[in-house]
Amino acid sequence: xxxxxxxxxxxxxxxxxxxxxxxxxxxxxxxxxxxxxxxxxxxxxxxxxxxxxxxxxxxxxxxxxxxxxxxxxxxxxxxxxxxxxxxxxxxxxxxxxxxxxxxxxxxxxxxxxxxxxxxxxxxxxxxxxxxxxxxxxxxxxxxxxxxxxxxxxxxxxxxxxxxxxxxxxxxxxxxxxxxxxxxxxxxxxxxxxxxxxxxxxxxxxxxxxxxxxxxxxxxxxxxxxxxx
Amino acid sequence: xxxxxxxxxxxxxxxxxxxxxxxxxxxxxxxxxxxxxxxxxxxxxxxxxxxxxxxxxxxxxxxxxxxxxxxxxxxxxxxxxxxxxxxxxxxxxxxxxxxxxxxxxxxxxxxxxxxxxxxxxxxxxxxxxxxxxxxxxxxxxxxxxxxxxxxxxxxxxxxxxxxxxxxxxxxxxxx
Numbered sequence: 001x002x003x004x005x006x007x008x009x010x011x012x013x014x015x016x017x018x019x020x021x022x023x024x025x026x027x028x029x030x031x032x033x034x035x036x037x038x039x040x041x042x043x044x045x046x047x048x049x050x051x052x053x054x055x056x057x058x059x060x061x062x063x064x065x066x067x068x069x070x071x072x073x074x075x076x077x078x079x080x081x082x083x084x085x086x087x088x089x090x091x092x093x094x095x096x097x098x099x100x101x102x103x104x105x106x107x108x109x110x111x112x113x114x115x116x117x118x119x120x121x122x123x124x125x126x127x128x129x130x131x132x133x134x135x136x137x138x139x140x141x142x143x144x145x146x147x148x149x150x151x152x153x154x155x156x157x158x159x160x161x162x163x164x165x166x167x168x169x170x171x172x173x174x175x176x177x178x179x180x181x182x183x184x185x186x187x188x189x190x191x192x193x194x195x196x197x198x199x200x201x202x203x204x205x206x207x208x209x210x211x212x213x214x215x216x217x218x219x220x221x222x223x224x225x226x227x228x
Numbered sequence: 229x230x231x232x233x234x235x236x237x238x239x240x241x242x243x244x245x246x247x248x249x250x251x252x253x254x255x256x257x258x259x260x261x262x263x264x265x266x267x268x269x270x271x272x273x274x275x276x277x278x279x280x281x282x283x284x285x286x287x288x289x290x291x292x293x294x295x296x297x298x299x300x301x302x303x304x305x306x307x308x309x310x311x312x313x314x315x316x317x318x319x320x321x322x323x324x325x326x327x328x329x330x331x332x333x334x335x336x337x338x339x340x341x342x343x344x345x346x347x348x349x350x351x352x353x354x355x356x357x358x359x360x361x362x363x364x365x366x367x368x369x370x371x372x373x374x375x376x377x378x379x380x381x382x383x384x385x386x387x388x389x390x391x392x393x394x395x396x397x398x399x400x401x402x403x
Contacts, residue, residue, distance in 0.1 A: 039391070182362060202383045203376060206354035213344075220344065 004063075005030040005194050006051055006162060008219075011060035013046060020046040021057065022217035028162075033188055033195040035208035036219075040200065044214040045166055048198045052085055052164045053077035065161070082110055086160035086193075088151050088184075090170040094139035100150045101126060101135035107158040125153035129183050145176035152180060156187055163188060166198045174203070181207040230324050231263065232271050236280060237307045237331040239299040243284055246272055246295065255403065256334075257327055272297055280306060307331075311342060314349035317379050325382070329389060333397040343390045350383050 006028040013021045020043045028034050028051070038044040049055040050062055053069045056077075062069040064084075069077060081087075086107070094103045104122035109115065126135050129149045139147050148168065155163050165184065169177030185207050188195045197208055205211045213220045231253075238244065238252050246268050254262040275281045280303030283295045299307075311332055315324050325346065332339035357372040357379075364372070389396070 039387070178361075185362075202351065202354055202380050203358075205351065206358040206376070208355075211351055213347075 002029040002031055004028070005065055006196070007061075007063040008047065008051060008057075009061045009063070011047070011050055011057040011062065013050060013055060013057045019217055021050065021060075024050075024060075024214070024217060024219050026051070026212060026219045026221075028194060028196055031192050031194055032210070033185060033197060033208040035205035035211035036196060036198045036214060037200060037202075037205050037211050038214035042214040043217040044198050044200075047214060047219070048164055048166055048196060051196060052087070052162075053080055082107065083158070084161050086155035086158065086163040088148075088155040088163065088165040088168045090167040094147055094150055094154075096139050099136050099138055100131065100142065100146075103139070103150055104153045104157050106154060111158060122153070122157060125157050126150070128187070129153050143176075144172055145180065148172060148176075148180050149183065152184055152187070156191065156193065159191060160193060162194045162196060164196050164198075167200070168197070169199070169201070169204050177201075177204065230327055231267070232275060233307060233310045234327050234331065235268070235271055236275065236299060236303050237311075237327075237335065239281060239297055240304055240307055241334055243296050243298040246297065249297065256330055256400070257323075275303065279303075307335075311337060312345070314342075314346045317350045317353040317382065325386070329393075329396070330400055333393070333400050339393055339397070340390060343386050343393075347383065347386050350379050350386070354379055354383075 004027045006026075008024050008026045011021050011024045012019070022043075024043065024047055026036075026047065036044045036047060046055065050057050050070075053062070053064075053072065054077075056070055060070070064080070069080065072080065094100075095106070098106075101119055101122040104125055105115075105118040108118035108121060113121075123135055126132060129152060131146060131149055131153070134142065134146060139150070142150065148171070152168070155165070163184075168184065169180055172180060181204055184195070187193070195208070197205070199205050210221075234257060235249060235253060238249060238256075244252065246265070249272075250263055250265060250268045253268070272281060276283065276297070279300060281297045281299055284298045285296050311328055315328075328342060329339050331337075332342055354376060357376050360372040361369045361376075
């Protein structure tokens, strides 16, 4: 069985008096694509934010590759998010003033890569995701599906260890959403990237290797963890 | 094969005469298609032949019949195994799932666990079909899509039922 790359242990987090996570436990193994499902308000996005070091739990532990994320300070978590994690959200959240290829190059530029090299790398990711020739367009000139593929390219360009995807197809029609999922799964498998995919759509979750359900702030694993 | 198992499940709740058993069945599961008395009695005699029920006494119930049927250990084991086993994911299984959930609630069994097991079986089948879509021809993909949409509809029903289990339990147990 592959190594546990990311783990939440007994994680609790409330927003005001409303508990979002109540003893959540999850193990994400290196290289797997794990779907986190659950109804609205179940705590699945909060769990993703804790695993990604965006939120810090009130109780419990978050482990990533032998390190305690929950014990890091803001600067350490910020650098982990920038250098080691990638993100795709429901709405692409592209910077509207920048072109598609500049958007994709952003994580590399923030990591100190030379502009020319970053843009070349960005263009190769756009080609790979079927967006060749669209690199100069701004987000306003792209369709929803194209914009989400640009966001996916941006999430993967720095070759993160973990890609966090929160309802990445939520704003897309069914066919376009499936194309984005197909590209995400292929790219993640090719690169060996671990993916934590939050979705309430079974058809999207079916692209993952296995799924867990978040219910009332706790995690239920319904399928066996992968072997091998 | 749902009728014999459903009748067995109803007998696990309490021993019944054939007439009362038919009324129970029709009230829960046979509103559109009530069982005939002939089917009830022939099913009960097969269940008795196979050792899954026994006749306890010859006192008349609400109807004209005098035989009162009691589930045996073998019958109860069969009901238990049937409830625990997920149904093969395919279109039009809601009636079987519905019978299982309702019986589980009547018998105070863990209906939520059964739904979770079923959800896992459905998701596993959806993953297999998604793999067919990703690697197969367009024809394969369209066939897989047809199955995927039906299985997804079942899953939505499972979600909805899981969210309403407490209210459903109150309603069926009050009958």
